Amino acid sequence: MNATETIYHVDEIKNLSDRELYQRLYESWNITNGEIKIWGRLKLRNDGRWASIEEVRTTTENREINYPLDEYIKLDPYIYVEYAKQILGDNQSIFIKCSLSLSPERERIRHNNPFQMAVKIGSVEILESIPINKNDILESDCESYIAKAIYNFELSKLTKDIVKKEIALQESLKSLEAKKTQEDIEINKLAKQKSILEENSSQLKSDIDIQNKKLITAIDQHEKEIQKMSKKIEKLKSYIAEKAIFLKKFEFIDDDDFDEISINIVPEFNKIETLSFSSDFNLDYKQAVFYIQSYLKNMDILYPRHIIENYLTLIRTNDLIILAGDSGSGKTNLVQSFAKAVGGVAKIIPVKPNWTSSEDLLGYYNPLEKKYLATPFLEALIEAQNNPDIPYFICLDEMNLARVEFYFADFLSKLESRDSNPEIQLYSDDESAHIFSELKAVVTVISEAEKKHSQDGIIDFIKLVQNENINSEMKRIFGFSEKDSIIKYHGDIRRMLSGVIRTPSKIKMPANVRIIGTVNIDETTHYLSPKILDRAHIMKFKSPLLSDWQSISSEIESYGFENVSKSLHFDINDLGIREAYPRFDNEDKFCQIFIDLNKEFFSPLGVEFGMRTIRQGLNYLKLFSDLNENNEQAINNFIIHKILPKFTFDGNKQSGNQNKLDLIDKVMLPKLENIIRTHNLITDEFSSVVALKNIIANARANDGVVNYWA
Structure with missing residues (x-):
């Protein structure tokens, strides 16, 4: 450490922000490009649980550096042991080049070192050995000298690899010749098996043809019945029209x-001048979010960009969306204002506490009056059907005043049909x-x-x-x-x-309709059942009084939209097509993450998590990428929508060698921080890591009862 460096005491800097801490390090280590790049020797620690870098030097000046603290603490940046083992392979130690960043805050507190550094995952380059004597090299030549050393090492390693591959190739040729006879035998066996399979295939094809004919006959009969019924209605309507x-x-x-x-005559809405998403915005969803946020501000309605891009993505999924939060947090207002921003219609349907069946939602046929008694919800569906080019957002307001699984479950089952718009038989x-x-x-x-x-x-x-x-x-x-x-x-x-x-006897779910629910969680309402949570996306709100209005306004001003008085018209297909969810792929990174999380945490915690949820997540990620390329942000949102709302259990119960609360606190939380490495950049309100920390803190203060909704 040079004598000219500023030395700090821990108490002097422990309350500084991350940005201020970085600035102190840049000044102490003479770093001007805003990135801490070093090289040194990577070794596993004796306990085998962590690895660190010794003999740390900067890549620009080849200068040995340590923490600028009066209580001498050696700079040995740690690296996650599993990642370190992948780099080390069979070696005891190797020279590497990498970038550093501040460790998570809890690690810095635990080590009583505000400057505690860690290796940035993905920044490591293997150097093997760098024979540099800083006394023999000018500081200005250091970087080029390192580059030359790396080149020489790579050339040497490549030469050795070529020799090894030549030897391996010769051995492979010998092995192939030895196996040729055995493979010829196997080919003969396979040829015989192929013949048998072809015979079986022919028989199977014949059986399938027979079954297809039976199925076609049954379908024809069913279609005739449908046509027969439809003709009755058409006959009645034709007669009515004639008379x-x-x-x-x-x-x-x-x-x-x-x-x-x-x-x-079909009811018409007042024609208003709008902008076109396809022609004026070239189908750019990111710019559309900026415009909608600006449009809402022009109406004196402020929402952070994250809420708009998240809500628009959920609208495009064609899944049930549930907006959760305290009364007055802007849930219903989001439905109404967003509908206006896209030239749509919002229908707010208040849910009554006495709703107990699907008849309360859709109505019923009264045989005495020989008339179907429709509800506001059904009337909204019929109105939407008569105006297929206008998006309709039907909101079940305070939907958990009654038990959702009683009055909505049958309708929700209809919505699960993804191949086509589901049909609802009314009478x-x-x-x-x-x-x-x-x-x-x-x-x-x-x-x-x-x-x-x-x-x-x-x-x-x-x-x-x-x-x-x-x-x-x-x-x-x-x-x-x-x-x-x-x-x-x-x-x-x-x-x-x-x-x-x-009121027709049956109605197809209109393609221009999206169903949204709002919920308040208090002593007057019911919790959402696992069946509902499994099929819906939960989007949680906080009070707008807690928002940083100045920050949101500055964000909107940076977009540069001047005329935001016109709504932005979307073609119905641009707001999402009802189609099958993406197929589950065991090799997909997203699928692998949640397979592991399910095995390690969800299943031991008793949290229901199935294949449909993963496929819903794949669909959300695909659509979210049109608005935001940050894949970790999308995973973060998915965890908040689909996972954390299911966290309602007794944390004192055992799961293996520890209780459930300790499992999520000591094991799951660090795992989640590692999956969402950029979680520190996500606003607390929308961070799954912060949400999980709050769940843990509330459970500690509530006798171990884990409850996302508390």
């Missing part, structure tokens, strides 16, 4: 129903056939009565029933007694017709 003027004249339908069936197609038969009889009777008594000026239903002759004749034909009311019967027919016109 529309007559039905309106006699008040069986109102003006709105008449317009819908006679000229097929039997035969009901429409009964209505058609009854309506036809009524129309025939009234038409004949109208013709017979046309000289009396029969122009509407009231005039019709006021005519005593017609009234008596209709009662006789329908078998009514004097107590029966033709006016009441007319009202029944009117309600039946309105139901058929406005």
Whole structure:
């Protein structure tokens, strides 16, 4: 250590930020490029649990460096032992070149050394041996001398490798010749097996053809039944359309129903000028996020960029999204404001505490009134179906006021269909056939009565029933007694017709619909069941009062958008296509990470985690990459959405040799920090590492009870 270096006491620097600590090191070690690059000897420590670098020198000046502390602490940057073993191979020690960074804060505290350094994973280069005498080399020549030494070493190693490979090649040739005879024997065996397999394949093909024919026959029969039912409905609608003027004249339908069936009017929304995602933004999702965030700020609504890019990605998954957080944290507002920003429609459906079945969500057919009683949720689906080019965001507000698995599970099962938009059967197609038969009889009777008594000026239903002759004749034909009311019967027919016109017997889930739920977790609400958590993405919010508004505003100003008064129109397909999740690939890095996490932690903790969850994660990663290339950020988000919300268990229970709380604190937390190496760069609000730390701290303060929602 040079005499000119500034020496610090631990107490003097322990409260400095990481940035300030780096600055002290740069000044002490004469580093000007903002990167600490060193070389030295990599060795395993005696206990075999850690490895470190000895004889540390800078690569620019070939200068030996140590920590600038008055209590002398030797600079021996540590490196994770498994990674070190991969580099060392069979060697006891080797020379390496690498970059350094500050160790995690907990390590610096544990060693009482604010300057504690660690090797950056992925920065290591093997040097083998660097014969440099700093007294013989000018500082200005040091870097080139090191490069030359590396070149000579690589050349020597390459020459040795070529010799080894030549020897190995000769041995391989001898081995191949020795095996040739044995392989010829194996080929003959395989040829015989191939013949047998071909015979079996032929028989199997024949069996498959037979089964296919049976299946095709069954499908044809099923399609005929569907066509038969559909024809009944079309026949009724066609008849209604044909008799529309007559039905309106006699008040069986109102003006709105008449317009819908006679000229097929679809409700139109006010045409407003918008920007196009495809033509104005060239399908650039990253720029779209910047614009939407700016658009919302123009409406005095501030959200961090992370929330917008995460929410847009979830919208594109076509999965159920659940926004969780305290009351007033901006959950419902996000649904409404985002819908406005993309030229869509937000439908907020309040959930009632007395909802117990799917009928509370979708409605039901009343056989007494012969009419389907629709709900606001179903009406929103039908409206969306009639406006297929407009995105609809249907929000079940405070969805956990009732038990979600009671009223929503059947509908959620329908949403699991990824090959096509799921179809929802509301009531039997035969009901429409009964209505058609009854309506036809009524129309025939009234038409004949109208013709017979046309000289009396029969122009509407009231005039019709006021005519005593017609009234008596209709009662006789329908078998009514004097107590029966033709006016009441007319009202029944009117309600039946309105139901058929406005509510189809079945509806396909419109491609332009996204389902979102909001939840508050308190003593008045129910927890979400594992079945719901397994199929949904949880996006948690904090109070907007805790946000750094100035930072968000500065971020938005940096985008440079000036005119943000127009909404940004997306084609429906650009907001996500309902398609099968990506296939599970055992070799994929993401799959490997979560296979290991499941074996080491999720299964021992009793946290349900299956193949579908991994495939949902693969889909999320693929879509998130369009907005943000940071793969670790995507993994971080996935853990918050799909893993941590399932952390509700007794941490005092044993899992192997330790309790569950210690398992996540002492083993899982360091593992997660290693997987998400850039977690220090992620805002605390959106960090899975910080979220897990909070879970652990809350559990320690709550008798070991682990609860993500607490």
